[in-house]
Amino acid sequence: MRHSPVARSIRSLFRLFRPGSRGPQVQEVQPDQVPEPYRRLLAHHAHMTVTMEAHQRSPIDLRIVDKVRRGHLYARRVLLASARTGRIVQFGIMRFDFRCCSEAVRNEILRERTPLGYILIRHNLLRRIDVHTLFRVHARGELARLFGLSQPAETYGRLATIFCDEQPAVELLEIPAPGLEC
Secondary structure, eight states: TSSHHHHHEEEHHTTTTTOOOOOOOEEEEEESSSSSHHHHHHHHSSSHHHHHHHHHHHHHEEEEEEEEEETEEEEEEEEEETTTTTOOEEEEEEEGGGGSSSSHHHHHHHHHHHOHHHHHTTTOEEEEEEEEEEEEEEEEEHHHHHOOOOOOOOEEEEEEEEEEEEEEEEEEEEEEEHHHHH
């Protein structure tokens, strides 16, 4: 499924940071094909940071891997880590259209200290999360390295859009780390 719409969307997000990047190999799956705890972590319309924090029973720390800003668009590749253990629990890419938020929201995002979901919640920005698809991903190469893996592993992810005041404001790619326990 290398040339599927899902693969193309993922490739376009990875190419924001590395032109020519193919991104990870993915296969679109239905929610009932996603094992736990990944189904519970991905198949919902809530912020992943809040969901991951509940799963980890720990606050979540944000670590910026890369960032790009072009005009009103801001994108970043991030790792989320358990504040309790320091373990990387999620990789993500977000592309935010700053025309869809206030200056205060934009400034807090650009401070790069707080996960996006918390910022949107704190500012009470009217939002809706639309999950487009779930996928199986083979974490190898750079993705495996970012997760701290010594060998490739399978995990799952999702593509979503956050609508702010009914405007498509944020494109999201979210991939929980392989080996998360229930």
